[in-house]
Amino acid sequence: MKPGFYAVIGNSDYIKINNRKVPIWELLEHQPTGWLCSLQTRPEVIPENTPIIWDCGAYSYREQDYPTINGRYVDAYYVIHKYRLRSKAGDIIVSPDNLLMGDNINWRRQFNLENATNFIKAADSLPDRIPMATIHGLSLQEKLSNAIALYTMGYRHLGIGGLVRSASDYSGNLQIIRAIVEKLRSVDSSVHLHVFGLCAPKYASAFQEMNLSFDGSTHARTAFTEGIFLINSGKDIVRYPLSHAPRCLCRVCQMVKKYGINPHYWGKGRNHDSARMAHNLNQLLVTIDNISNHERIYLISGCGKQLYHPAPARELYCSQLFQASRDYVQNLNAKWFILSPLHHTIHPNQLIQPYDKSPHSMSEDERSAWATTVTQQLVQIAADEDTEFVFLTGRLYREKVIFQTRSHGYKTRTIANNLGIGQKLAWLKAQILVNRQQTLNL
Template sequence: MKPGFYAVVGNSDYIRLNKRRIPIWELLDEHPTGWLRSLTSRPTVMPDRQPMIWDCGAFGYRNLDIPQIRGRFVTAHFCIYHYARLSKPGDAIVAPDCLLIGSQIDQRRKFNWEQAIQFIKLAVSQLPEQVPMAAVHGLTLAERIQRASELYEIGYRAIGIGGLAAARDFNSSLIAIAATIEAIRQIDTNVHFHVFGLCSPRYAKAFHQLGVSFDGSTYAKEAFIARNFLMNQAGRLVRYPAARTDTKAIAPRCCCRACNILRQYQIDPRYYGKSRQHDVGRLAHNLNQLLLAHSHATSTLAASGLFQLQC
């Protein structure tokens, strides 16, 4: 696996132009390192020949004590079956797990451990050219480090760090991530780490220095739910509320590839209305701006020397 940002592929990541479905990656100025797709989603198009992470979709069933996707129980066998259909050699495939939330924490811990053991056995025997990954969860830093060590001992050489997407404290989250990584790298420097659900520019700067991969979909939530039009300003994302189609936009005019192409079809991502075209266009635009902010953050890092984490 390569370090860097993996954008999330969702159900609605295309736009219809001239009766053709145009996926958002055709509207990007530059591409992310790769893409992540959850088994909870059903995208109609997929990136071709690009690095992929296939995720079990734990965030989608986070409130269920017994994990299910579309009425089917999520198990190691369930995931392997779908990964065999969908993935290609070199792709990362993630073991089924549960977030440690709710009232059944011990039950969730047991599920995570049992499925991780079964999953790597199945992956090695049935999908030997894919990269099995399991996620570290824990309520304390000590538990996270212990979990990572246990996953390494049973054979995982790609380890995900999950359960931090809802965290609001940047410093404490980053310390937990860095300490978990360092504990394993003291044993084996070749283990790959991936961080789930954190992709802001300042996280990107830190993750670049740590040499890990990471993913996130906040740019999509900003487009569809918050209806915000993002603009990169020197590595910082500024939010402008999208305007109704019958009002005047306050967001500045943008010349990214998405906005330039869509403007030819009278689609302006700075607006929203009855058509989803504006929202999908805003998603592509927002991803362009996030990638620009990532580039600025990492280039600033290179210019200023090594990033130092103060633990």
């Protein structure tokens, strides 16, 4: 299971455009590592090709004397049945648990242990899913011995639960989490740990350092219940009441604007609210990405008109799109390379003769061979396997390369990819402007 942020899925995480339900993940600049879906929800749209953590949503039945979902008693066999129907290979499935609160705490402890025991045996019938159990305890001592008990049962993926109520006690929670991580990793350094329900940037930064996964539904709560607009600010996030929220140029806001949808609107319909949720999630993902220290390499296409004489690659191409893309990556102080149909991967300072070759003139086979060479070069350029390749290129320059670099284990991301050339130019210029304003602290 990959460390990183898993965003909580709700029942209707989409925007309705021309009668099509456009899932919010299609609008995001970054994708979360995965998603978390509770058996309590019935999402109308669900992400594919990305891992999902399936759980029972213990928080929602916390007040009940015994846990139920839709009137059905929750136990290991019931949830295995549900997970079999709803999860896919590679997904994570969580043993049913109960928060330790109320009058029947001993019964709840017993419930958690019995179900964890039954669940890991029953999970044998779903060998391509990853079973996880949640550590509970009223004291740190109890949490540590519970963690060891679950490990001894056979769990190699463990969740840390019950910390959401004390979310504002940042240092207290981190102390608990660090103690559990250290204890388990001293027994087995390959154990994976997940923290349920905490995703604020200062947590995210600590979790990244500890190589943990974590989840959260801040994006939905702020958008729907609190009427808050989140704006990324470097490695942090700022909360704005809607009445004071600044205009936003993020990918989500740009894309929904075309359809008359405004994430700033409150009480004017579900589409506006869902767009705000997508925007808030996007801002959170940008923040989490800024926190991470992985290397990012930007790739732009060497396209359009060229000078008539040899020049460094960064100056050879004269198209507006190339120049705006170049200014954008230079403004970020990012490491960047140019993809060329003739020269494959070019360093911006490399001296190049003008040439005449476009990916449109290449056959499918030629493009595949070209992508293989480009991928080999990118693998050489990358500092390590955590490197992320960010594509600002057209489709023909990226499709096969993305597929191949991913199969080598690298992260990839495309930005401004659904925009027409005019919109893309406007987007790049707007981003440069915003970045300059932030730098100047205007």
